[in-house]
Amino acid sequence: MKQFCTNCGTEANPDMKFCSTCGQLLPDPQLEEVASDQALKDEEALHDHGEVGAPAGIGNTPYSHIPKPPPSTEHDSSIVEDPQPKQPSSPPPIPPQPSLPKKPMSKGAKIGWGITGLTIVLLIIAHFIMQSLVDPMKKIDQIVTAYEAKDEAMFDYLTIQQGIIYEPQSFFQYYEKQGFTSNDLKRELLQALSMTNEEFYATVNDLNGETFGYIEPKKWLIYDTIDVVPNSYAWQANTDFASLKLDVYGEEHTLTEELKTVGTFLVGEYEVTLQADDIPFGEKEMQYPVQITPAGEWETTFSAETFGMIVHTNIQHDLSPGTLTLLVNGEKSKLSWTSMDEPLTVPFFKSDKPFELQLQLEREKETIQSAKVVVDDNHAHFIELPFDSALLQKVFPASFTAEEAEQLIVHFREDFEKGLNFSSGNYIQEYFPPNSKIQNEYIKFVNDTAASAAYHFHRFDTSLLSETDDTFVFTSVEAFDFYDGKTTQYNRTKEYTVQIIDGQLYITDISIKQTNKS
Incomplete structure (x- = not known):
C-alpha cells in the first residue's frame, strides 16, 4: 500500500516514519488500516440503527477503538535533518467575515408591542373619561338640569339609600309650590360645595331654610368626587x-x-x-x-277617636267579673271589654250602609242590653249607648253606707265653693246624675256667677235624717260670706238627697229650708 506525506505529498516508503522531504511524521500504516476498518464498521452500524451523523464515541463504538496518535520522540538517529531549517510559513489571510443579517421580529412580539401601546392609549383615554364622569361640577350640572326639567333621572344622580321611598313628581311638586327654582338649587349646591373638605359635609337648604340635603366629599379610586344626598x-x-x-x-x-x-x-x-x-x-x-x-x-x-268611634255608656264602675260586648244588627261582634278603665273604642273606617249598634252586659249570670243607635254617618265619632238604671241596679246591686253618702256632700260643698269663685261648673258636674235637671241647673248657676263675686264657706254641719236601700237624706247647717262690693253673711239650713243610681252615689236634690243673712 502506497503512503504519502500528509504535509508535502511526497511518496514515502512504508518503513519510513518521517518524510524525507519535509520531515513530517508519517502515520503508521497498520493503525491507519485498523482505523479505516473501524470507521467502516461504525458507518455500517450507524446505517443499520438509523444513527447517521452520530459523533464518534457515541452509540456502540467503544472508546478504546478510537485511534490515538503515537507518542512523539524527541530524537531519532534515523531522522535525516533537512540541511536548511524549515521557515515558518505565514498564516493564510483570514477572509473578511460577512456581517450576519438582523433577525426579523417575530409576529408574536409585534402583537405584544402593539397591545402594550394600545393599552397605554386606552388607559390615558379612560383616565380623562373617569375624571370627567366623577367631576363634582358635572354632577351638580346634571342634577340642576334634571330638576329644571322635572326629569326623574335626577334621582339617578342623587345618593339615595336603599329602602328609602320617594315619588319623583310629588317631590318636584313640593318644591315647585315653595318656589324653589333650579337657579336656587344650583346656588345652594355650589355654596355647599365650597364649604366641603375631606372630612366635612355641608348642608343644602331650601328657600324656607329647611334642609334639602347635603353634599358629602368622596374618593373614588384616585378621583375626587361628591355625593349629593337628599334629606329623608x-x-x-x-x-x-x-x-x-x-x-x-x-x-x-x-x-x-x-x-x-x-x-x-x-x-x-x-x-x-x-x-x-x-x-x-x-x-x-x-x-x-x-x-x-x-x-x-x-x-x-x-286611634279610634280619629279612625273610629268612642262609645259612652252609664256604667260607672268596674265590670269585673262581667263582660261588655258590642252587638251589630242584633248579632254579637268580636269586640268586647272586661274593664272600664279605658274608653270604649270601636275601630271603624267607613260604611256604605247603616248599622244598628247596641251593648250587651253579662255579669253574675245576668244579661242586660243597652239602648240602640243607628250609625249611618261615616263621620260619627261619638255614640251614646246607655243602660236602663233599674237594670243596672239588678246587675250591680249597690252597697253604700251612710258615712260614704255623707262624705259625698262634704266634698261637694268644698268643690261648690271653688266653682263659685272661678265661675266654672266643671268642679261640680260629677256629683249629679249625668244630663239630669239638677246637674244642668247648678252648672248654669255656677257658670253665671259674676267674676267680681267671692264666696267664703266657714261652717258646714250635717246629720242623717233618713235611710233606705238606695236613698240617704241629710240635713245641713251652713254659714258663708258673700262679697260683691260689700260683704253679706248667710246662715242656711238645707236638705240633701243622695241616691244610688247605676251603682253610683249621686246628689239628686238640694232644698233650702231656711235662710238668714246680715
Missing part, C-alpha cells in the same frame, strides 16, 4: 286598635301601642293602606294619605 324622614305610627296593619308600598307592618318606624321617605305626598281584621262593621281597609315635609310631624296615632 322616618315616619312612625302606632294604634290603640286591637289589630291594625299598614301596607307601606308593599311592606306590611303590624302596629301596636308603641311607636314603630314604618317607612323612610323623601318629601312629598304618599298613600298607604290601613287594614283591620277586627273592625266589627263596615269596610276593613282604607287608603290613608301621608304628607312628608321638612317642618312636618312624622308620627301618626291611629
Whole structure:
C-alpha cells in the first residue's frame, strides 16, 4: 500500500516514519488500516440503527477503538535533518467575515408591542373619561338640569339609600309650590360645595331654610368626587286598635301601642293602606294619605277617636267579673271589654250602609242590653249607648253606707265653693246624675256667677235624717260670706238627697229650708 506525506505529498516508503522531504511524521500504516476498518464498521452500524451523523464515541463504538496518535520522540538517529531549517510559513489571510443579517421580529412580539401601546392609549383615554364622569361640577350640572326639567333621572344622580321611598313628581311638586327654582338649587349646591373638605359635609337648604340635603366629599379610586344626598324622614305610627296593619308600598307592618318606624321617605305626598281584621262593621281597609315635609310631624296615632268611634255608656264602675260586648244588627261582634278603665273604642273606617249598634252586659249570670243607635254617618265619632238604671241596679246591686253618702256632700260643698269663685261648673258636674235637671241647673248657676263675686264657706254641719236601700237624706247647717262690693253673711239650713243610681252615689236634690243673712 502506497503512503504519502500528509504535509508535502511526497511518496514515502512504508518503513519510513518521517518524510524525507519535509520531515513530517508519517502515520503508521497498520493503525491507519485498523482505523479505516473501524470507521467502516461504525458507518455500517450507524446505517443499520438509523444513527447517521452520530459523533464518534457515541452509540456502540467503544472508546478504546478510537485511534490515538503515537507518542512523539524527541530524537531519532534515523531522522535525516533537512540541511536548511524549515521557515515558518505565514498564516493564510483570514477572509473578511460577512456581517450576519438582523433577525426579523417575530409576529408574536409585534402583537405584544402593539397591545402594550394600545393599552397605554386606552388607559390615558379612560383616565380623562373617569375624571370627567366623577367631576363634582358635572354632577351638580346634571342634577340642576334634571330638576329644571322635572326629569326623574335626577334621582339617578342623587345618593339615595336603599329602602328609602320617594315619588319623583310629588317631590318636584313640593318644591315647585315653595318656589324653589333650579337657579336656587344650583346656588345652594355650589355654596355647599365650597364649604366641603375631606372630612366635612355641608348642608343644602331650601328657600324656607329647611334642609334639602347635603353634599358629602368622596374618593373614588384616585378621583375626587361628591355625593349629593337628599334629606329623608322616618315616619312612625302606632294604634290603640286591637289589630291594625299598614301596607307601606308593599311592606306590611303590624302596629301596636308603641311607636314603630314604618317607612323612610323623601318629601312629598304618599298613600298607604290601613287594614283591620277586627273592625266589627263596615269596610276593613282604607287608603290613608301621608304628607312628608321638612317642618312636618312624622308620627301618626291611629286611634279610634280619629279612625273610629268612642262609645259612652252609664256604667260607672268596674265590670269585673262581667263582660261588655258590642252587638251589630242584633248579632254579637268580636269586640268586647272586661274593664272600664279605658274608653270604649270601636275601630271603624267607613260604611256604605247603616248599622244598628247596641251593648250587651253579662255579669253574675245576668244579661242586660243597652239602648240602640243607628250609625249611618261615616263621620260619627261619638255614640251614646246607655243602660236602663233599674237594670243596672239588678246587675250591680249597690252597697253604700251612710258615712260614704255623707262624705259625698262634704266634698261637694268644698268643690261648690271653688266653682263659685272661678265661675266654672266643671268642679261640680260629677256629683249629679249625668244630663239630669239638677246637674244642668247648678252648672248654669255656677257658670253665671259674676267674676267680681267671692264666696267664703266657714261652717258646714250635717246629720242623717233618713235611710233606705238606695236613698240617704241629710240635713245641713251652713254659714258663708258673700262679697260683691260689700260683704253679706248667710246662715242656711238645707236638705240633701243622695241616691244610688247605676251603682253610683249621686246628689239628686238640694232644698233650702231656711235662710238668714246680715
